[in-house]
Amino acid sequence: MSDLHILFLPSWYSYSRFPMQGIFFKEQALALQRAGLKVGFIYPEIWGVRTLLTSTGIDDPPRFQTSISEYDGLVEVRLKGMALGPTWPWVTTWSARRLLEEYSRRFGRPDLIHAHVAVWAGVAASYLPLPYVLTEHWTGYREGLLGLWQKPLVRRAFRKAQARLAVSSALARDIEPYTNGLPVEIVPNVVDTEFFVPPPSRPNPPPFRLFTAAILNQRKGIDLLLRALAHLIRNGQDVVLDIGGEGPEREALVLLARDLGIADRVNFLGLLSREGVRKAMQEAHLFVLPSSYETFGVAYIEAMACGLPVIATRCGGPEGFVTPDVGYLVPQSDENALATTIHDVFVNYHRFDGNEIRCYVVRRFGSDAVAKKLITIYERVVSRRAMGC
Incomplete structure (x- = not known):
């Protein structure tokens, strides 16, 4: 049983129109919670100007105000804002800092941040006053979606992380140009095997x-x-x-x-x-x-x-x-x-x-298998930090 306090910072997350978006972040957090950790979320929900102009997926306009909710014991503090392309990492970083302050004031200071995806949660985490672990999930490396101005920021996010994780070996290879030769550990997404279960019986084919x-x-x-x-x-x-x-x-x-x-x-x-x-x-x-x-x-x-x-x-x-x-x-x-x-x-x-x-x-x-891997990494990071490493 661990008493660590972990704060998740995802680059994308669920919202009213798409409640399943980023569900694997939430399932991972719930797995850690079941293992005894205190886990919360901060989420800078930043929208592009083009999306705002077309009103796609927006229930209410972003006003850079924080909101707090709770789901299965997980506190979520989010801020809905907007940004133009090149300002996105800086708006995300400013929002994440504001959310961290609000979260810490209300729920206590976390031991470390677990950022998900360098663009832009990982970059934001690199400017926050807490150690962080960075897990990469994004397909954009393989697809060549990083612009020249973005690459130094992504390298910074990986370099300053206390641990770098990828959900598969294939993705670990894709991010190698940005990890400065530092090690990348493989930790897969968790699956809720208590929810996804076989039926009592399955009809025989055909069809x-x-x-x-x-x-x-x-x-x-x-x-x-x-x-x-x-x-x-x-x-x-x-x-x-x-x-x-x-x-x-x-x-x-x-x-x-x-x-x-x-x-x-x-x-x-x-x-x-x-x-x-x-x-x-x-x-x-x-x-x-x-x-x-x-x-x-x-x-x-x-x-x-x-x-x-x-x-x-x-x-x-x-x-x-x-x-x-x-x-x-x-x-x-x-x-x-x-x-x-x-x-x-x-x-x-x-x-x-x-x-x-x-x-x-x-x-x-399963929850136990993935939570065990993550807790081992978290404890190593916190221990090294305590020793000044």
């Missing part, structure tokens, strides 16, 4: 029910999945696909399903609640997500916690946990390989043991 859940953008490869599904159906396979999520590609994907002649075999479920995701996973036989890149891939792990085998592409994060006992890895952008692999799972479905798949997830990604 063979596939499920995917993602933001519907090009990177997730849902168009590839639809083409693979069409190939299977043309070859007499009794397969249906449920798609959870919304995004800019939804309309194009609906039209593609219609053009492929499979619209009656595809269900667009829209944006699902956490309960909705679990229900769809419990009703499915296989989870498939052929992304072009994943820093981790929490949806695969949630599906596996529900006892589902999974199919992923060799796209980073999933390569660290998808083994032949729990599913398959396929090449990216290969609809024939994807269709063949889905068929193989259908034919050999009996060889996958849902209980064993779930146990694998609990051992590696």
Whole structure:
């Protein structure tokens, strides 16, 4: 049992329109809380001017005022503000400092900060008067999204952190140019294995029910999945696909399903609640997500916690946990390989043991496993700090 007081500082987080955004930050904090730590959140909710002008996702205008709420014993202190592009890190830093002062005044001074994502929580943490640990989750390194002016700030965030973490080995390699040769430890996202559980029973195929859940953008490869599904159906396979999520590609994907002649075999479920995701996973036989890149891939792990085998592409994060006992890895952008692999799972479905798949997830990604890793890191950081190291 640890008596540490940890303050989470995420770069993005849930809000009214998207309550599931950044849910893995909250689940990690809850895992630490169950392990006996005191955990709170500060969140500089900074909006871009373009978003404000289009009123997308904004319930009330940002006024740089703090608000305090509580969720399952986790105190959250946030400030809603706005910034132009180059001012974003400085507005975030100013907001984080103000939030830290308010949080400390009300709830006590934390032992350390756990910042999530260098852009811009990690940068803000580097200017705060507390030691901090920095976990990276962002896909932008692989995609080349950092501007020249941003790179020195990101290097500072990693250099000044007392520990640098990444959610997968693939992401650790992506951030190497910014870590100044300092070590990066791998700590995966936590999955709530008390919530994501197998159903009492699963209907026997046919039909063979596939499920995917993602933001519907090009990177997730849902168009590839639809083409693979069409190939299977043309070859007499009794397969249906449920798609959870919304995004800019939804309309194009609906039209593609219609053009492929499979619209009656595809269900667009829209944006699902956490309960909705679990229900769809419990009703499915296989989870498939052929992304072009994943820093981790929490949806695969949630599906596996529900006892589902999974199919992923060799796209980073999933390569660290998808083994032949729990599913398959396929090449990216290969609809024939994807269709063949889905068929193989259908034919050999009996060889996958849902209980064993779930146990694998609990051992590696359950609350206890991830909390134990984090507490070891926190205690090391606090101990070194106390010794002046």
